[in-house]
Amino acid sequence: MPVLQEAQRIFGYLPLEVQKFIADETGTPIAEIYGVATFYSQFNTTIKGKHKVGVCLGTACYVRGAQAVLEKVCEELGIGLGETTADGLFSIEDTRCLGCCSLAPVMVIDDTVYGKLDDISRIPEILD
Ligand code: FES
DSSP: OHHHHHHHHHHSSOOHHHHHHHHHHHTOOHHHHHHHHHHSTTOOSSOOOSEEEEEEOSHHHHHTTHHHHHHHHHHHHTOOTTOBOTTSSEEEEEESOOSOGGGOSOEEETTEEEOOTTSGGGHHHHHO
């Protein structure tokens, strides 16, 4: 875990080449490295954008329109869930409950939470 964490700190994510290097240098089977890298949400095996847009798909947000929020964010950025824009600026992730259900539906951009997004027309301005 500490080796993977340090590698991710250096490279920003854990591409397969890095996982293979770690496997070779530590004598650990690549399957085990890959298993850890893909099991824990703290690790990314694909490059992430400079800004991470997380749309909460927790229960409260979901019943109050999170799917429409997610679709609008994807439409505005021209990418799908789990993808990164070609310019490397944004990536879209789903999140579990962010602990602010009274503001549902909610999304978070980096460390800033945006709530009451049932009016999805606000999303382009927020992303701008
Ligand atoms: S379910 Fe989205 S903030 Fe709690």
